[in-house]
Amino acid sequence: MPKPTPKPKSKTASKSSMQTRRNAVYLLDQVLGEGRLLSELIASGALERLEPQERARAQRLATETLRGLERADRLLQKHLQKYPPLTVRNVLRLATLELCQGGAAHGVVNDAVEIVSRNKRTAGMKGLVNAVLRKVVAQGEDAWNLLRVPRLPKWLRGPLVQAYGPETMMAIEAAHFAGAPLDLTVKGGAAALAETVGGVVLPTGSVRIADAGQVSGLPGFEAGEWWVQDAAAAIPARVLNAQAGEHVLDLCAAPGGKTMQVAASGATVTAVDDNPARMERVRENLKRTQLKAELVVGDVMAQKGSYDAILLDAPCSATGTMRRHPDLPHAKDGSEFGDLIGMQSWMLDHALSLLKPGGRLVFCTCSLLPDEGEVQVEEALERHNDVRVDRTALEVPGIEPEWITEEGGLRLRPDYWSELGGMDGFYVACLRKDG
Structure with a gap:
């Protein structure tokens, strides 16, 4: 026929x-x-x-x-x-x-x-x-x-090869070229949602979907049962481990994934960001997920008060997000890195001044550059005699021991979990002020 x-x-x-x-x-x-x-x-x-x-x-x-x-x-x-x-x-x-x-x-x-x-x-x-x-x-x-996996531009590849070596660099580039699946942070049971949407539960508790289609059409979106957040980006709030009754300050909060994580713990959250449009997104996400936080549109450096716990997701090069944003290495040239590194130091010092004695601060950046992670923490410890790294905070389900760095932080890379689809590059450290 x-x-x-x-x-x-x-x-x-x-x-x-x-x-x-x-x-x-x-x-x-x-x-x-x-x-x-x-x-x-x-x-x-x-x-x-x-x-x-x-x-x-x-x-x-x-x-x-x-x-x-x-x-x-x-x-x-x-x-x-x-x-x-x-x-x-x-x-x-x-x-x-x-x-x-x-x-x-x-x-x-x-x-x-x-x-x-x-x-x-x-x-x-x-x-x-x-x-x-x-x-x-x-x-x-x-x-x-038959062609090789595309390489990052020389201005960025050079510093990363110096930091991690050529073999790791090629693994990172392979992860970038593969792209990124969709990760969800769930308010309730991750296993139930994973079964409903046809995804898997990652070791740290996020739900991963290989081919999600229209996000707003997924089950549970309208009911606010989850929000989109890369699995690596969800780890800083898990390290902070906010408790009900605590007063928590979330600095540089937009677009609000970490704010919602902290709010879901029952803690009282104040979220600060200087971008009104992005903070409107936080407001919308909180409304959809039926979570509460006080939102402040303003300069991080102008904030005052005293908090039990602080989460500082500092402005950075965003080099850890290139598997989802391949435009970044082509739209930038690294010329702004120096200013960003200086800003991170000032913000970290100011955030520590807002921390109660005995309180904890999680510093994180979505960067692959050690100058925006490991080096920042090492230098902060030199500047503040009353602050130490809390390694026990990294005892989070799914965290591999080899991800923990010499100074006591957590280095996440795109080539980790390669068999599961990788993760964003992140640096996370928990600092505790002496009581």
Whole structure:
């Protein structure tokens, strides 16, 4: 019996596909040409004209292209005598990624040519785009898979190789290239939720879902039973181990994952952040999860009071989150690291001044750089004779002994739990003030 003839794609669907790809190219232009972060672009409404599904796809295409940028460039350089303008390069990169991931050649190539044709500055290169992509199609998907795992830019790779060695660096890069599954922090029973959503319970108690789809459509979202939070990001609050009746200060609190963890313990929480828009997200998340915290929009350094426990998630390079944010190493160049390190020291000193005698402070950063973690704690101990590291706080289910560092902190890396999908890079330490 002959197979039925497939229905041709409608003009509306074809136009939608082209618009999605066009917007993905715009995102790439902004990241690679203007040094902007995807999160900032999305928050500013860069894709607001797209339908939610198209917006998500455009963001996913841009993210995956950035993740595989080195491979795309290596395949394209074989067919280019010189690099074309950035927008054309990004059209080629995006199309190459799709073709090498099994995208339908006809639709991908036609949309790429159409995107270039619509811009007066690039219209003259539509023939080049068509010819180059036809050659990529002829190479086949195997050419992509034979290339090495993409490496981080030299400005970042150098310091990380110095910190961890070349073998570990390659394992970290493999974790970045693999991307990140979705992790949830659960108010109640993690096992029950994992069974409901088809996920697994990680050793530290988070629920991990490999292919989540639309987050807001997952069971328990509307009821506020959980929130999205990488498993590594959930560990600092577990180390703090807030107790009912304690007064806890959460500094640099937005977007609020740790605030909700502390609030769920029954502690009285004051959450501080200087970004009004991000604090509005905290407010919305607290409302959805039916948890309570006092929210303060203001400068961390202006805070006063005396607290039983403090959680300081200090502003940092965010180099530990690159498996979820592959735009970061391309949008930044490391020039701001010095200022961030200085800010972390000031915030840590001020936070310690707000801690009651006998109280504890968890300092953490989502960074892979020792200067933003291990070194900060070592130097803080030198500045404060009445503060010590509390190693017993790290006795949290799921924490491996080899993750504990010489000075008594916790070093988390993307290559840990590689068989489970990795984790974000984080540094966590618990400091206790003498009573």
